[in-house]
Amino acid sequence: MSVSFDIAVIGSGAAGIAASVSAARAGARTLLLDARPAPGGTGGFSGLTTLCGLFDAQGNHLNDGFPREFAESLAESAPVQMGRVWVLPYRPEKFRALAVQLLAPVTTRWNTPVSATAKHNRILTINDFPVGAVIDCTGTAAVAQTIGADWLSTDATTQAPAVVFPLRNVTAELNSPAAVARVVLPVARAGLPMLTFQPNLEPDTVTVKFSGRPEQVLPVVEFLRQNVPGFAQCEAPRHFTLSERAGRMIVGRYVLTGADVLAARKFPDAVARCAWPIEQWNAAGTAYFRYLPDGEHYEIPARALQSATVENLFMAGKTLSADDDAIASARVMGCCLATGAAAGKLAISACSR
Numbered sequence: 001m002s003v004s005f006d007i008a009v010i011g012s013g014a015a016g017i018a019a020s021v022s023a024a025r026a027g028a029r030t031l032l033l034d035a036r037p038a039p040g041g042t043g044g045f046s047g048l049t050t051l052c053g054l055f056d057a058q059g060n061h062l063n064d065g066f067p068r069e070f071a072e073s074l075a076e077s078a079p080v081q082m083g084r085v086w087v088l089p090y091r092p093e094k095f096r097a098l099a100v101q102l103l104a105p106v107t108t109r110w111n112t113p114v115s116a117t118a119k120h121n122r123i124l125t126i127n128d129f130p131v132g133a134v135i136d137c138t139g140t141a142a143v144a145q146t147i148g149a150d151w152l153s154t155d156a157t158t159q160a161p162a163v164v165f166p167l168r169n170v171t172a173e174l175n176s177p178a179a180v181a182r183v184v185l186p187v188a189r190a191g192l193p194m195l196t197f198q199p200n201l202e203p204d205t206v207t208v209k210f211s212g213r214p215e216q217v218l219p220v221v222e223f224l225r226q227n228v229p230g231f232a233q234c235e236a237p238r239h240f241t242l243s244e245r246a247g248r249m250i251v252g253r254y255v256l257t258g259a260d261v262l263a264a265r266k267f268p269d270a271v272a273r274c275a276w277p278i279e280q281w282n283a284a285g286t287a288y289f290r291y292l293p294d295g296e297h298y299e300i301p302a303r304a305l306q307s308a309t310v311e312n313l314f315m316a317g318k319t320l321s322a323d324d325d326a327i328a329s330a331r332v333m334g335c336c337l338a339t340g341a342a343a344g345k346l347a348i349s350a351c352s353r
């Protein structure tokens, strides 16, 4: 069968952007498709404004190459230290625009849910295009589900969905845990959701996250206006979406575990590094962070990016072969960029087999 595309990448979030750009730059005819109308995925469309997982404990890049290039193109400020980790503040609109620019050498199809055919443990077509290899970056293991390959799912009780939104006209200083506590505690005592705040590059604006339902946003904002100094004029957008932390991972030749993460394990076939803690959230908005040893990072082996059973199926980002604990670390976008870029290169070797 003639191959229309060497590589098909499904899902255009951080992982899918990295996978398709790195495959195309290596000379592969690359197709990227997404059910959404434009590239960006969770990083571009869910209201997030901090890219996590790029840096070690000193704020140095963990992964050179595409993750660093993407971060440096996106950056409008220095990384910010938040407790024991560093994050890069960004604008979601710039994330989306950068994705469009970088994807120029890739053939793209938007508003296109994936379909696939497979035979003898090999994917033959994606949406009727003959393909050499496939990289599932959907966060839902959509390709594996379509062809019946094995997948694992995360536990929604430790990966509760959250609402993320910008809150404008905030004049309160939120520059220390004590300052944040003065805002968060009265909100929680009033029976409203536990809020977390993150940097936002717009002036007098913070990004608010809470595990809960979109209809809780307006009561939260009204409470802040009435009761909390610095929030009297605050404004939230009119529409909010719920973002799913939980997802599905494809079972690979190696399943990365929480024990690997916490032991800062290294692998002979390592293709990416990550130092982000295991970050779990319950429905009440309480976060549980389990950190690596000081100054350490763990590695992700190439085998965790290759399906255990389908010889030309690869995965990256939130779809990585990992258990419930490990994905709660490796799903941050810095790590998705790194595993995506690695999967783009690995998949090329499977095209010609």
Ligand SMILES: Cc1cc2nc3c(=O)[nH]c(=O)nc-3n(C[C@H](O)[C@H](O)[C@H](O)COP(=O)(O)OP(=O)(O)OC[C@H]3O[C@@H](n4cnc5c(N)ncnc54)[C@H](O)[C@@H]3O)c2cc1C
Pocket (backbone or CB within 6 Å): 010, 011, 012, 013, 014, 015, 016, 033, 034, 035, 036, 040, 041, 042, 043, 048, 049, 050, 051, 052, 053, 112, 113, 114, 137, 138, 139, 140, 142, 161, 162, 163, 164, 209, 243, 244, 245, 246, 316, 317, 318, 319, 331, 332, 333, 334, 336
């Ligand atoms: C509430 C919340 C807060 C978070 N906070 C942060 C944070 O502050 N910083 C950080 O770095 N990370 C954060 N994360 C984690 C991070 O945003 C995601 O894990 C990461 O963006 C996943 O990237 P990805 O490329 O693997 O998948 P995604 O960005 O989710 O992209 C998957 C893409 O696949 C497409 N797709 C899905 N199914 C199909 C299908 N059947 N056919 C075609 N296309 C399909 C989707 O439309 C989507 O565009 C947060 C996540 C959540 C939910």
